[in-house]
Every structure is written in C-alpha cells, then in structure tokens.
Amino acid sequence: MAEQPLHEHMLANGLRVVVCEDHVVPLAAVNIWYGVGSRHEVAGRTGLAHLFEHLMFQGSGNVAEGEHAALLESAGATFNASTSFERTNYYETVPVSHLELALWLEADRMGTLPAALTQANLDNQRDVVKNERRQRYDNQPYGTAFERLCRLTFPAGHPYAHTPIGSMEDLDATTLEDCADFFGTWYAPGNAVLSIVGDVDPEAALAAVERYFGGLPAGPAAPAARPGDLGPLGEVRVERVDEDVPSPAYFAMFPLPGDGGADIEAAELAVEILGGGSGSRLYDRMVRRDEIATEVWAGVTRLVGGPSLAIVDAVGPDPAKIAEVLDEELARFAAEGPDADETARATAQAERGFLEQTETVTGLANALSANATQFGDPARVFSAPSRAAAVTADQIKDMAGRWLVPGSRTALNYGGAS
Structure with missing residues (x-):
C-alpha cells in the first residue's frame, strides 16, 4: 500500500x-x-x-x-x-x-x-x-x-x-x-x-x-506511566502447571526490545523464522523430524512502554524434551543466523501482515490511531514494510544472540515430568 x-x-x-x-x-x-x-x-x-x-x-x-x-x-x-x-x-x-x-x-x-x-x-x-x-x-x-x-x-x-x-x-x-x-x-x-x-x-x-x-473540557493531563523497562532475563524460570488439559505442553516467554526501534523489527523477523508456522525451524525440527510435538507456534506482542514479548507454544507428550530441543535450536540460530531464503520469507510475511492489517477502512483507522498514540506519527504505519525490509540477516543474528538465547526465558510445563 x-x-x-x-x-x-x-x-x-x-x-x-x-x-x-x-x-x-x-x-x-x-x-x-x-x-x-x-x-x-x-x-x-x-x-x-x-x-x-x-x-x-x-x-x-x-x-x-x-x-x-x-x-x-x-x-x-x-x-x-x-x-x-x-x-x-x-x-x-x-x-x-x-x-x-x-x-x-x-x-x-x-x-x-x-x-x-x-x-x-x-x-x-x-x-x-x-x-x-x-x-x-x-x-x-x-x-x-x-x-x-x-x-x-x-x-x-x-x-x-x-x-x-x-x-x-x-x-x-x-x-x-x-x-x-x-x-x-x-x-x-x-x-x-x-x-x-x-x-x-x-x-x-x-x-x-x-x-x-470541540466543546468538551480538556480535563487534567494524564499521569506519567510507571517505567516498564526489562532486559534479557539471564536465567530460565519454569513453573509446573497441574491442570486438566488435552495434552502436555510447553509454553515459553522471552522479553524483547520495546517497539519503535530497529531491534524489534529484527526480533519479530527472528521469531517468524523460528516459529512462525509450518515453514519455521521449530516446526520442522519438533513436528516433522523429531516428532516430539503436534503443534508449535511462536509470535510477538509488541509493547512500547516496556519490553515486547515473544511467546513459543509447543504441544507434545514430553515438555522436557521440547525444552531441550528449543534450547538447541535457539543456540544454533544465535550462532549461525538465518539464511537468505529465511530472511526473504520472513520479510515477505511482515509485508503480508501489514497489508492484512490495513486492507480495510476499519483496520487502517486503527493503525493510524495506534501510530499517532504510541509514536506521535500516524503516517508511520505506511513505513512498516520498508522497516522490515531494511533488516539484514546479520542484524537478525545479532539480535537473537542477545535476546533469544537458551538461558533467557520463563516457561510453563503442562503435565510433564517435574
């Protein structure tokens, strides 16, 4: 657009x-x-x-x-x-x-x-x-x-x-x-x-x-929000959840850079390559090759006033094995980075997401309000594809090496062994 x-x-x-x-x-x-x-x-x-x-x-x-x-x-x-x-x-x-x-x-x-x-x-x-x-x-x-x-x-x-x-x-x-x-x-x-x-x-x-x-009173200035900064965790915190669920599962969360800079663009592309659908690394490894999971998904929640958040969800009979393989794939990705085809596919997916977000008057109005509220510039919405396209494979690798590493996450273990 x-x-x-x-x-x-x-x-x-x-x-x-x-x-x-x-x-x-x-x-x-x-x-x-x-x-x-x-x-x-x-x-x-x-x-x-x-x-x-x-x-x-x-x-x-x-x-x-x-x-x-x-x-x-x-x-x-x-x-x-x-x-x-x-x-x-x-x-x-x-x-x-x-x-x-x-x-x-x-x-x-x-x-x-x-x-x-x-x-x-x-x-x-x-x-x-x-x-x-x-x-x-x-x-x-x-x-x-x-x-x-x-x-x-x-x-x-x-x-x-x-x-x-x-x-x-x-x-x-x-x-x-x-x-x-x-x-x-x-x-x-x-x-x-x-x-x-x-x-x-x-x-x-x-x-x-x-x-x-125009006739509404201005009202008081909004109070300043409390600081929300949080860097990489530097440890793994795991909680076992004993609930009646259809299958054991492993859920993980990684803090990421806040929205608004080049790092979050690289982070979102990295998460897309790792777990964004059936063409991703985690799906290929866990579902197709090792057959330790029936479902794997990863995505990003962008936040401005604090860290953005990456989520990885994997459903399978052995959450401990899922965690082990996740560590292996994170380490490999941080060491090697993405190849050219992976980077191109992730960039194309980012453009597709932008088009889906703004293809209707309803979606575009929301995107304009978002960018005006969070960044002071409603027109910023139109540069989303070019911001993603400007990210290089080296930037993705560097970002992953700082934020998406084996020892920096929280996790939930549903129904697996302690």
Missing part, C-alpha cells in the same frame, strides 16, 4: 484527529484510542481498564442504557472495543451517511459517561467481565498461560506483571468512586486520538469533529 494523504488537526482541548480519504466503498471508520490500559492500573484495582471498555457501552449523558448499540445496529454499523496493556480503543464502521451519528455517540460518552455510572451498571458489567474471565481464561485449556508467564517474567508490582483481564478479587473490590476517578484521570480529549478513514470529505469530517468534540 502506498502512503495515503492524511489530514491532521488538534482541537483546543487536546484531541488529536487524523482523517484519511478512501473512496472505494461508501463507508466511514471511526476509531478512538485512549492512552490507558492495564499498565496504568494501581495495585488492588487491576482490571479497571477492561471493565471500562464494557461500561462505555452502558449509556452516557444523552444516551440511555442499551441505546448506544441499538442506534449503531439500526444504522447497519459494525462496532466493538478492546483493551491491552497500553491502550483502550473503541471503533465503529458505518455507512458514510451515518458518520455524524458515530461521532456524536463517541463524543457523548467521552464527555458525559459519569452521568450513566450507576451501581446497577457497575454490578452488571462486573459480572459480565468475571464471566468472560471464567470462559476465556480460567475454564479454557491453557487459558491462563499468558497471565502466568507475565507473572513469572516481570517482578511483582511491575506495570506489565498483570494482564488486562484483572483478578476476580480486584473486580469485586471496585467501587463507583474508583470508576469515576479512573474516567476523570484517563478519559480526557488530550489522552485520545480520533481517526476517521473512508468515503469522506476531510474538511467536512474535521468540521463535524470540531462540532461534536
């Missing part, structure tokens, strides 16, 4: 706005990123960022409970939200004739959500989140693996040591006052980016944003 012209504007209250024309289909994607996620939570109140993702759909000053979703559904829109360590986003894709409806709804809950914060809504959505935790984490095979690995990887109290879903105990302890304080602290125009992509006239779209959002 060639770089597309962007129209940027900053409202007086601090809201950053990005508009990108795309006249292929008569749709408009509206996407808001708030710079708040689980890393901004305090001890004893984990899960608030994700809980707020749910509360934001329960009405606002001029929107009754249930009406937000009903209005968007009647307009033929698709909409959702998500929470991560570093941000919470809200998005809807509407027929372009309903763009102003989407903007009005987002502005109303940004400006007036506390009017709809009732004990009944809090109790209801707290139960929804707790049920989500049961279904997606606690009662799923391997469902708590990522959460366990984060606790093993990060020191207690570190901003990335807990995941966005939060704990049952903290959710139960959350009060209406906690919610009002959280909203007042983080849900301000100056802590948000609004992106609009689609069949729009930029000047008209910016005028509509000014009309609906």
Whole structure:
C-alpha cells in the first residue's frame, strides 16, 4: 500500500484527529484510542481498564442504557472495543451517511459517561467481565498461560506483571468512586486520538469533529506511566502447571526490545523464522523430524512502554524434551543466523501482515490511531514494510544472540515430568 494523504488537526482541548480519504466503498471508520490500559492500573484495582471498555457501552449523558448499540445496529454499523496493556480503543464502521451519528455517540460518552455510572451498571458489567474471565481464561485449556508467564517474567508490582483481564478479587473490590476517578484521570480529549478513514470529505469530517468534540473540557493531563523497562532475563524460570488439559505442553516467554526501534523489527523477523508456522525451524525440527510435538507456534506482542514479548507454544507428550530441543535450536540460530531464503520469507510475511492489517477502512483507522498514540506519527504505519525490509540477516543474528538465547526465558510445563 502506498502512503495515503492524511489530514491532521488538534482541537483546543487536546484531541488529536487524523482523517484519511478512501473512496472505494461508501463507508466511514471511526476509531478512538485512549492512552490507558492495564499498565496504568494501581495495585488492588487491576482490571479497571477492561471493565471500562464494557461500561462505555452502558449509556452516557444523552444516551440511555442499551441505546448506544441499538442506534449503531439500526444504522447497519459494525462496532466493538478492546483493551491491552497500553491502550483502550473503541471503533465503529458505518455507512458514510451515518458518520455524524458515530461521532456524536463517541463524543457523548467521552464527555458525559459519569452521568450513566450507576451501581446497577457497575454490578452488571462486573459480572459480565468475571464471566468472560471464567470462559476465556480460567475454564479454557491453557487459558491462563499468558497471565502466568507475565507473572513469572516481570517482578511483582511491575506495570506489565498483570494482564488486562484483572483478578476476580480486584473486580469485586471496585467501587463507583474508583470508576469515576479512573474516567476523570484517563478519559480526557488530550489522552485520545480520533481517526476517521473512508468515503469522506476531510474538511467536512474535521468540521463535524470540531462540532461534536470541540466543546468538551480538556480535563487534567494524564499521569506519567510507571517505567516498564526489562532486559534479557539471564536465567530460565519454569513453573509446573497441574491442570486438566488435552495434552502436555510447553509454553515459553522471552522479553524483547520495546517497539519503535530497529531491534524489534529484527526480533519479530527472528521469531517468524523460528516459529512462525509450518515453514519455521521449530516446526520442522519438533513436528516433522523429531516428532516430539503436534503443534508449535511462536509470535510477538509488541509493547512500547516496556519490553515486547515473544511467546513459543509447543504441544507434545514430553515438555522436557521440547525444552531441550528449543534450547538447541535457539543456540544454533544465535550462532549461525538465518539464511537468505529465511530472511526473504520472513520479510515477505511482515509485508503480508501489514497489508492484512490495513486492507480495510476499519483496520487502517486503527493503525493510524495506534501510530499517532504510541509514536506521535500516524503516517508511520505506511513505513512498516520498508522497516522490515531494511533488516539484514546479520542484524537478525545479532539480535537473537542477545535476546533469544537458551538461558533467557520463563516457561510453563503442562503435565510433564517435574
């Protein structure tokens, strides 16, 4: 995808706005990123960022409970939200004739959500989140693996040591006052980016944003997030997990460089070569050749305020053997680096991932908000393929030798021998 012209504007209250024309289909994607996620939570109140993702759909000053979703559904829109360590986003894709409806709804809950914060809504959505935790984490095979690995990887109290879903105990302890304080602290125009992509006239779209959002008070400046730096671990920490799972398995986590520099580009290519699908080194060794695993996968979670994270999942009858072979392949990769074909394939996969991420107005709007929020430059999204293509085999080898080495990971042993 060639770089597309962007129209940027900053409202007086601090809201950053990005508009990108795309006249292929008569749709408009509206996407808001708030710079708040689980890393901004305090001890004893984990899960608030994700809980707020749910509360934001329960009405606002001029929107009754249930009406937000009903209005968007009647307009033929698709909409959702998500929470991560570093941000919470809200998005809807509407027929372009309903763009102003989407903007009005987002502005109303940004400006007036506390009017709809009732004990009944809090109790209801707290139960929804707790049920989500049961279904997606606690009662799923391997469902708590990522959460366990984060606790093993990060020191207690570190901003990335807990995941966005939060704990049952903290959710139960959350009060209406906690919610009002959280909203007042983080849900301000100056802590948000609004992106609009689609069949729009930029000047008209910016005028509509000014009309609906311009009157909202700026609110306080967001507090500085706690430092999240973490280097290579320099040791292996293993936890045995005795759960009823379909098969023994071995899960590993490696800290990686934070997002934004050349090292993370090399790191992601290295992880792709090692475990990114059926053409990877780990799959070839563990599944095809040694037949010690039935599934192997590796991937990267990029983070800006702390280390990015590489995850390796392998399902097989002997987790100890999987760990042994993983060490051998990591050592070989760090010593030899990738060959030319592996580097080319990984680079092509990075470009494919970029195209998949941005091929729709919904995806492009989210990518623009992400890059504006995290790097201050929405247009940075368009340089993703060239950043990956600029990485050399020697850079991949050097990065692997510093971060992806046998003695630098945390791991979970499901059902194997101690």
